[in-house]
Amino acid sequence: MSWPHIRRQRLHGLLRRRRAWLIGLALLLALVVLDAVFPPPVPGRDAPHALLIVARDGTPLRAFPDRDHVWRHPVALSDVSPLYLAALEGYEDRWFRWHPGVNPLALARAGWQWLRHGEIVSGGSTLTMQVARILEPIPRTLPGKLRQIVRAVQLEAHYSKDEILGIYVNYAPMGGVLEGVEAASRAYLGKPARRLSHADAALLAVLPQAPSRLRPDRQPARARQARDKVLQRMAGVWSAADIGDALQEPVVAQTVRDPLLAPLLAERLRKEAAGRQRIDTTLDAQAQQTVELLLANRLAGLPPRVSMAVLVVDNETLEVRAYAGSADFSDADRFAHVDMVRASRSPGSTLKPFLYGLAIDEGLIHSESLLGDVPQSFGGYQPGNFQQSFHGPVSVSEALTKSLNVPAVEVLDRLDPNRFVAALRRGGLKLDFPKGESPNLAVILGGAGTTLEQLVGAYTAFARQGVSGKPRYTPEAPRVEQRMLSAGAAFIIRDILESGGPVGRAVEAGSGIRRGIAWKTGTSFGFRDAWSIGVSDRLTVGVWIGRPDGTPNPGFFGANIAAPLLVDIFSALDQQAPAQRTPPLSVRQEKICWPLGTRYDPAEEGLCQRQALAWLLNDTAPPTFADRLRSGEARYSYEVDARSGLRTTAECTDRPRRKIDAVRWPAALEPWLGGDLARKALPPAWDPACRRQSDPEAGLRISGVTSGEVIKRVRPDQDPVLRLEVRGQRGPVYWLINGRLAGHRPAHLPFIHRLSESGRVDITVMDEQGRFDRVSFSVR
Known part of the structure; x- marks a missing residue:
């Protein structure tokens, strides 16, 4: 073969490779453009309209559904039981971790069954394809299936396997208004998804296949049959003992109810949600x-x-x-x-x-x-x-x-x-x-x-x-x-x-x-x-x-x-x-x-x-x-007769006197110093020779009853009535009976009091300058 011929062949080969490369590049650019023009659906499409408020341990406090009244409890994969994830992948898509969004063998099997039976027997859907349908409802037709495949490939290009699985875990239909494994686990089983048993995991893994027909709260027999099918499929993944125990468990689901704890706090936090799907409290x-x-x-x-x-x-x-x-x-x-x-x-x-x-x-x-x-x-x-x-x-x-x-x-x-x-x-x-x-x-x-x-x-x-x-x-x-x-x-x-x-x-x-x-x-x-x-x-x-x-x-x-x-x-x-x-x-x-x-x-x-x-x-x-009513220092001194101990001064007696150092109580408290404390705190009475000296208590007197008096009932069923007056004051005074305020009125008005109980009675009158008088008597 001549050298020019060899050169022509090499040139043609180079041109073919370049053409193939350009075609590949064009296709890649076209895919990028199409992906940009027709992006895959974004997870969390209803986030601004669906919100869950949870306690510190994840217990739902209150759920605010989306515009379709769907309850969704957002949960991270790390908070979902590994048993559920194993059952999900083992039953739904064993090759999930390896395929690019589409399983060719499963699609071929589904196509053969369709040709053979004239109808769709199995869809051949991978978990990624199911996520595509969850995010973008697609008709169950051949064009719909092709679109679902394209969307699945797109999702695989945009998200990691765990992110795709996380979307499924949070959005899979679980019957009625429930979406996601956490919502279903809380609503049906009364527990968080991280605490699922083998039987629970199998039940929730199969539920999205027919959410209405397999609802455990309404169709427990059908739900158990489907669950057992999953359990049997898990042979080789779970031990025979675990599967045997799980098969013995009945399917018991509680009635689905709205969570309602701390509702007013939930309302309060809802206003601060700012588009969030979940608020942890x-x-x-x-x-x-x-x-x-x-x-x-x-x-x-x-x-x-x-x-x-x-x-x-x-x-x-x-x-x-x-x-x-x-x-x-x-x-x-x-x-x-x-x-x-x-x-x-x-x-x-x-x-x-x-x-x-x-x-x-x-x-x-x-x-x-x-x-x-x-x-x-x-x-x-x-x-x-x-x-x-x-x-x-x-x-x-x-x-x-x-x-x-x-x-x-x-x-x-x-x-x-x-x-x-x-x-x-x-x-x-x-x-x-x-x-x-x-x-x-x-x-x-x-x-x-x-x-x-x-x-x-x-x-x-x-x-x-x-x-x-x-x-x-x-x-x-x-x-x-x-x-x-x-x-x-x-x-x-x-x-x-x-x-x-x-x-x-x-x-x-x-x-x-x-x-x-x-x-x-x-x-x-x-x-x-x-x-x-x-x-x-x-x-x-x-x-x-x-x-x-x-x-x-x-x-x-x-x-x-x-x-x-x-x-x-x-x-x-x-x-x-x-x-x-x-x-x-x-x-x-x-x-x-x-x-x-x-x-x-x-x-x-x-x-x-x-x-x-x-x-x-x-x-x-x-x-x-400091005393509010009386000026002067709290410490003071006075003189007493050295023999009698009565209070005196040099102006009113020439008998031997003794100086006493003392302290004053606040004037307003002196009427309340009873018994030994009064004798210790107040100065002694004035010597008769000094009666003209100022007495701190002088100028205010109660009339109408005297101390030591005994008042007797005329009839057992008739209470005596006192009419008391005060002398030495024109302004307002306080009347107290046994330490309890009984009246506050001008001094010129009489004080009327019915003696309804027997025993000792202490009546005190006090003005706003701290002056007072007190009488003590008995009622029989």
Whole structure:
């Protein structure tokens, strides 16, 4: 063969290869263009319209279906049982991991069966082809099959095998409105897909072949027959023993129902979904069920239109474990769709722990500082207590545990309402005031609004060394924390709320001491809101009960309606034994003395008229507040007759005298110093020779009854009636009977009182300058 001929052949070969390469390149470009022009369907086509809210363990809380009312529970392959994945591939597509989207042998077999029988006997579909049909419904015709093949090849080019399998796992039809293995497993079997047994896996693997005909809740016999076929096909993959056990299991499916836990939280999170298919929350499904059951058990004892709300927060993580925004989501008469976790309501007395804690941080008080629970006027504002009685001298611990109003207003008056509200805001608790209103003394008794959510977040500070936090509803929510109190003040207030403070702990009388729960109740004006907030080492729990429309509930207050529910929630959710807490280095216990309020000094034993063990912060023992009614120093001295011990002065006697160093109690408290304390605290009576000297109690007298008098009933069925008058005052006076406020009226009006009970009666009258008179008599 000549050389020119060889060259021509080589040239022709080169041209043919180049032509083939160009044709291949053109075909490839054409495929790329076609793929770009006709892309495969995108998974998650209904994502903006389908949403699942789940608990922290994946338990569905609430499902919001898509526009076709389909329930779909998104799940990752790693959260699906390997048994199900093995059954799926082993039964549906053994060569799934190897083929390019199409199995030629399976297609050839299906084509031969079609030619032989004149109809489609088996489709020869791979899992990838089934995913193509799921994403883009295609008619079961020859053109449809060809299009399905093309789509399958496209999917293989765009996605990995695991991604394709993940689409199938989430979108495979499972009967009725269910799609995906997780939705089917939860709905039919009541368990997550990661916990499927061999029998469960086989059942759910075969279900998409005929979802309506094989539904286990409606067709258990057919479902079992199909399941057993899958189990037998798994021989060689699963052990004979496992297959044998699975074949013995009956097919039992529960009725398909919408999941409905924490519905109002789900509604809230739905508005923040932003196109997501699934929102994982921090809720504990079991805790949520327990709380909702406890609320349901109380419904029968509540009047119409009364609702309840509960929020449970983990102290360490600030994650919410239970959220009940209303008492019963199905009861429209109880305003079921009004979320009272977020509603602004009057907090009643629930702000008092923060007031006393901030006052401790400011160095104004310690845990046993002397306060006065007596009728007082603060620039015209005259608070009273819930029970309309007064207790006289009380400590901070007693005032807080008994939720006394007058001492709280006194402390707030010293701290300043604006500073208090600003400090709460810095700590994450924002108060709502009516338009045009500013903070005033009423704020500590509920004269502003806040939410259960904010209160619970603020109360976590007592378990977190003074740092409060915003409740978190999703794992990705940021931690928002603020310093509410110092660690020392938080420790002191928690100890008071838990045990009554050092005195209460010493006698083991604290309400929460044995369970490690510090709690506070509150009731708003007019019985509109009943609150109870509690803190343990692990949880902070808040309870609100009332009418969402704000109408009163007479007789409903925090202690009798909200606190019992709080205790039940802690009993059910927190069985953890309380840890032994060590006071921070800034806190120590020391003896203090009343009325000065300072440390006990053995050298001044005579000035210490009552001792108490107190928590001190930063080694500071602030003195008792300055007297509001009487000027001058608390320390003073007077003279007594050296022989008689009666009070005297050089102006009224020339007999030997003795100087006495003494301390004054606040003038408003002197009427309340009974018995030995009064004899110890008040100076002795004046010597008869000095009757013209000013007596602190002079100028105010009760007329109508005398001390020591015995009043007898004329008839057993008729109560005596007293008509009392006061002398020495023209302004308003307070009338108290056995320590309980019985009237506040101008002095010129008589005070009428019916003596309905036998025994001793103490009647006190006091004006706003602290002057008083008291009579004690008996009724028989």
